[in-house]
Amino acid sequence: MVIKRVMAAALVFLSMGAAACTAEVEExxxxxxxxxxxxxxxxxxxxxxxxxxxxxxxxxxxPEVNVTPTEGSDK
Incomplete structure (x- = not known):
C-alpha cells in the first residue's frame, strides 16, 4: 500500500515537472x-x-417483434 502511494506521488511530481517545461526548436x-x-x-x-x-x-x-409507433413520431 505504501509503495502504491509513493509511486502515485512520484507520478504526480513527474507529470507536473513535464507540464511545466516548454521547448522550442532552434535548428x-x-x-x-x-x-x-x-x-x-x-x-x-x-x-x-x-x-x-x-x-x-x-x-x-x-423472436417475432411487433412495433407500433407512437403518435407524433416521424420515425
Missing amino acids: KGEAPSVDVDGGKMPKVDVDPAKVEVSSDTQQVVT
Missing part, C-alpha cells in the same frame, strides 16, 4: 543518409497446421 533536424545493399533472407522450415474447412446449415429461431 531543423534531418534524417541521416543510409546506404542499403542487398541481403539474404533467412532459411525457415515451416510446418503449416492442417486446417479443414467445411460448411453447415443451421436454423436459428428468432
Whole structure:
C-alpha cells in the first residue's frame, strides 16, 4: 500500500515537472543518409497446421417483434 502511494506521488511530481517545461526548436533536424545493399533472407522450415474447412446449415429461431409507433413520431 505504501509503495502504491509513493509511486502515485512520484507520478504526480513527474507529470507536473513535464507540464511545466516548454521547448522550442532552434535548428531543423534531418534524417541521416543510409546506404542499403542487398541481403539474404533467412532459411525457415515451416510446418503449416492442417486446417479443414467445411460448411453447415443451421436454423436459428428468432423472436417475432411487433412495433407500433407512437403518435407524433416521424420515425
